[in-house]
Amino acid sequence: MADQISEHEDALIELFLCLDLADLAVCSRVCRRWHALLSNGNSSIWENQFYVLVPEKMQKSELLEALPSYQAKVQAYCFAWNPNDCSKNISIKDDGFTFHRRPVPQSTDAARTRKGFTSGRHCWEVWWEKPFGSHALVGVATQNAPLQQRGYISLVGMNRYSWGWNLSDNKLWHGGKTVGSYPRNLAITCQKGERVRAVLDMDRGTLSFEKGDRFLGVAFADLPTDAPLYPIVSSVYGETEVCLIYKGCPLDG
Template identity: 35%
Template structure:
């Protein structure tokens, strides 16, 4: 149930809609799809505090070859031959829309780097080199892992990837380089607690997890939709333009950095 980071995406993808926050210079723009309003609002909302417990890797559910930083946000894999090692988040989600950030240096991924979500049954270690993420779900009924398309030209996945879990719809998607790439996995088990998870074969790699935001199943408020529309209309320079608007200070603060 995830993305195999050592694979690549082709420029020939059939999805052509631009993501409203995507940069025109990004090579991923041709892949972008327009996110639903609930996700668009969530991605434009200030992130949760770094100390949110959902930003931590689990101290109990990881391979012996992984060690965690003191605050639990960084997992580091020790060098180990012929072994694939995994780690999952400390807390999972059963419902709602949730976004996690995973930071993983492309130079530290090796041949079988994978990121996605797992249940509590996901294996933590395997002999040889494989992708552990998704090993707890039979690859049938639309739940098989989905990687890239091996055609040319090829695009590398950058260090920062956002995972978008919709527990209500049972889907998993990814945001790469500011572009929402649409649904990557469907038919995730409804009602099951799903955790962010990674697996690696690269000795010395460091993988950072951060929970960014979450939202219930209910549609976003009218206030948040108006805020999003205004900020999109202002474009990239909205940070410098907000103070120039003929608005009360409270509304300017709302447009700048307030959650709705």
Template identity: 40%
Template sequence: MEFVQSINKKEKQELSLSKHSSAPKPSNMGSTASTSHKGMREAVPMWIYTAKLPEDQTNHKFTSMSSGMQQLGPNTVARQRTGKFDTDAARWKEGFSSGKHVFEVVFPVAQRGVHASVGVGHDNVPLTLNKSCSLVGNCKESWALDLSTRRAVHAAGIKKYPSTQVFLPDKFYMYLDADSGSLMFGSDHTYYGTAFDGIPTDKPLYPMVSAVTHGATITLFYRGEGVVRIGPLRKKR
């Protein structure tokens, strides 16, 4: 019970600090280009800077999860199952089949263990598997980054990601372009490039997370839908 209370307090602090913020600002991104998994130089998509929160955020929360996951708040889940021979997952309430969307993820490096996946999947992706694996990304209905192995995972396909093979920090961003079927990641200082492209969007894609470590706590915030603008971004006077 003490564990749950301490996490709830932490989440409230994060919500207080984050509720008025939006997508990372250009000055925070640092690198203006990245090498994608295809080995090509890739510019930062400018729409990630234009994301705005919707007025109605009732659907932007976790609502589906395995029995091995505990919901600590609308945006936070923790793996409560002991042992490392099963994998548990949680799924976002709202799925996306169009638009460009920004998500902020908090998944502490110290809690990731051997497999820790963040990505998207269809609503029929299982929420638990009786093995230690990258559950999100394990099947043809899901696409994910395994933060521990630094691999972009989809069914039988595995690619090194990011190309620099650095570990993503405790807090990072997931960018879903549901118009083109692309999934990218970045941090406050680095854009890591495209992890997947050509993802089918005939069915909604739901943000998903999975973990194998007991106590692994994952928080996801929806930062809004980006708008494509023609020309350079202008600073407000």
């Protein structure tokens, strides 16, 4: 009996090795057994996806090497910066998780990730490797949000298509105006090199943030859930570099 189960699982693995991510996602919902098999993030299935999908120059990224499984690395790649969806003044470095803003005066520039979210709970970490400047915003946006504008502005949150937290002055932005200070009732300052964790709940329509082991509260509620929302960052400081790494479903408690 055990041999039959092993042979069955071997056959399933051979099948799964031939599928792409979208098909694997469907298979994981077929039954508990398939879900359990695909939940092994270090299986040959996810190892294969890693080497097929992730460019060789990204595979040895220190940020990827710190993740616990091949599945986590594949997910991080899927939600890395999109070199085809960023300001012309931004370039994505070879690691895929860091963008560099060129020193262009009187310009605010942004970048979005490769994929957005339509359901579920997700978290990612963002940090500046160099100074913030006056406008350093992290948040979410739809595909309609602009990625470059003249002047030094809070580009994430400048219209109805994006929601942003300015780490430079702790103001929340949406619809072209400030909509409050954040975090509320907490004295928090962010510095270059310090990681901020964004927590997006697409089922409840909320965006929250954490710093270290502190939950900072809900920043935005009533987010739209009828279109994908993408992690986004905008910056104004010349030669600044911003890193983003997707961490999966947030751990509560």
